[in-house]
Amino acid sequence: MFFGTNVYGWTLLARRDGKDWSVESAMADARAAGISGWEHSFRKAEDVEGVAAAAARQGLAMRSAYVFGAFHEPELAAAASANALEVAAALRQVGVRQLIFNPDPLPGGALKSDAQLRTQSAAIEALGQQLAAAGSRLLYHTHDPEMKGGAREFHHMMVNTDPAAVGLCLDVHWVYRGAENSQVALEDIVSLYAARIGLLHLRQSAGGVWTEDIGAGDIDFGALAAHLVARGVKAHLVLELAMEAGTPAQLSGTEANARSIAYLEPLFSEIAIN
Numbered sequence: 001m002f003f004g005t006n007v008y009g010w011t012l013l014a015r016r017d018g019k020d021w022s023v024e025s026a027m028a029d030a031r032a033a034g035i036s037g038w039e040h041s042f043r044k045a046e047d048v049e050g051v052a053a054a055a056a057r058q059g060l061a062m063r064s065a066y067v068f069g070a071f072h073e074p075e076l077a078a079a080a081s082a083n084a085l086e087v088a089a090a091l092r093q094v095g096v097r098q099l100i101f102n103p104d105p106l107p108g109g110a111l112k113s114d115a116q117l118r119t120q121s122a123a124i125e126a127l128g129q130q131l132a133a134a135g136s137r138l139l140y141h142t143h144d145p146e147m148k149g150g151a152r153e154f155h156h157m158m159v160n161t162d163p164a165a166v167g168l169c170l171d172v173h174w175v176y177r178g179a180e181n182s183q184v185a186l187e188d189i190v191s192l193y194a195a196r197i198g199l200l201h202l203r204q205s206a207g208g209v210w211t212e213d214i215g216a217g218d219i220d221f222g223a224l225a226a227h228l229v230a231r232g233v234k235a236h237l238v239l240e241l242a243m244e245a246g247t248p249a250q251l252s253g254t255e256a257n258a259r260s261i262a263y264l265e266p267l268f269s270e271i272a273i274n
Contacts, residue, residue: 001237001261001265001268001269001272001274002036002037002061002236002237002272002273002274003034003035003036003037003237003238003239003257003261003264003272004035004036004037004038004039004061004063004064004236004237004238004239005030005033005035005037005038005039005238005239005240005241005257006039006041006066006201006238006239006240007023007026007038007039007040007041007066008041008240008242009239009240009241009242009243009253010023010026010029010030010253011026012242012243013026013243013252013253014026016243016249023040023051023054024054024057024058026253027054027055027058027060028058029252029253029254030058030060030253030254030257031058031059031060032254032258033253033254033255033256033257033258033261034257034258034261035060035239035257035261036060036061037060037061037062037063037064037236037238038051038055038058038060038061038062039062039063039064039065039066039100039238040055040062040065040066041065041066041067041068042065042066042067042068042087042091043067043068043083043087044083044086044087045083045086045087045089045090046090048065048087048090048091048093048094048096049090049093049094052094052096062091062094062095062096063095063096063097063098063236064096064098064099064100064139064169064199064236064238065087065091065096065098065099065100066100066102066141067084067087067088067099067100067101068080068102068104069081069083069084069101069103069104070103070104071103071104071119071120071123071124071127072103072104072106072112072116072117072119072120073116073119074119074123077119077120077123078123080123081123081126081127081130084099084101084127084131085127085130085131085134087099088131088134088136089134091136092134092135092136097135097136097137098136098137098139098198098199098236099131099136099137099138099139100139100141100169100199101124101127101138101139101140101141102140102141102142102143103120103124103157105143105145105146106145109144109145109148110145111145111148111149111152111153112153117152117153117156117157118156118160120157121156121157121160121161124138124140124157124161124166125160125161125162125165125166128161128162128165128166129162129165131165132164132165137167137198138165138166138167139166139167139168139169139198139199140157140158140161140166140167140168140169141168141169141171141201142154142171142174142175142178143171143174143178144174144177144178145178146178147174147175147177147178147179148178151178151179151185154175154178154189158192158193158196163195163196166196167196167197167198167199168193168196168197168198169197169198169199169200169201170189170190170193170197170199170200170201170235171200171201171203171240172186172200172201172202172203172219172224173201173202173203173204173205173210173219174201175189176218176219177205181208181218183219183220183223183224186219186224187223187224187227190224190227190228190231190233191227191231194228194231194232194233195232197228197233197235198235198236199235199236199237199238200235200236200237200238200271201238201240202214202237202238202239202240202260202264203239203240203241203242204217204218204219204221205217205218205219206218209244209245209246209247210241210242210243210244210247211247211248212241212243212247212248212249212250212251212256213241213251213255213256213257213259213260213263214239214241214259214260214263214264215259215260215263221263221264221267221268222267225267225268225270225271228268228271229270229271233271234271234272234273235271235272235273236272236273237264237268237271237272237273239257239260239261241253241256241257241260
């Protein structure tokens, strides 16, 4: 069963353990855990080739990548879109066609104005159309700021973009946390946008604090999986384990990811794209 892993948590592990950052060392640890894929974050096209070569050496597929950019002002959106198209072209050369975009938030997670939201949704849709024409797929992603104010940013982006141009990378825990720790809200978002979900980012917490691995905790993953299955969701699965103040520090990255796979595999077998 295919599980990818996102680079973010591995950078945190290196910092926690006082190690110099090495992407290839992190990839080797991920592979040892039973991970099949590597999801990297890119700011510029010239970084793609080296990361892809390292992933290939470690036996990891690259199916998706995270791309940065601000889209809430016209000049920012123009620059971000131009850069994203360059990154996407480089990624297609190494077989990556799913691009995850979380438009940059305002400082401090402040609410964007209605005008900024309209600018952002129009820019993301236009970018998604260009990417689709070139053979890539844009997946919209959120953290918790987009869930503020009645989740107005999240819903505006989904309601006002063409599903053919913009899919959804559902970051399960950020949606849960952004909805003030509500599984009901998480499952309702699945119900509303199930047809657009192409990828799941997976993480767990206990008592509101991120856990080292994914197991029993605040989110009922069994219930979530059943909800996804009932709505016909098929998605790529990407572990995005991370840490914050209060997260235990007892497991290696390899141990944490291996335990997460063992827990999730029987629950998500009908959902996973292999």
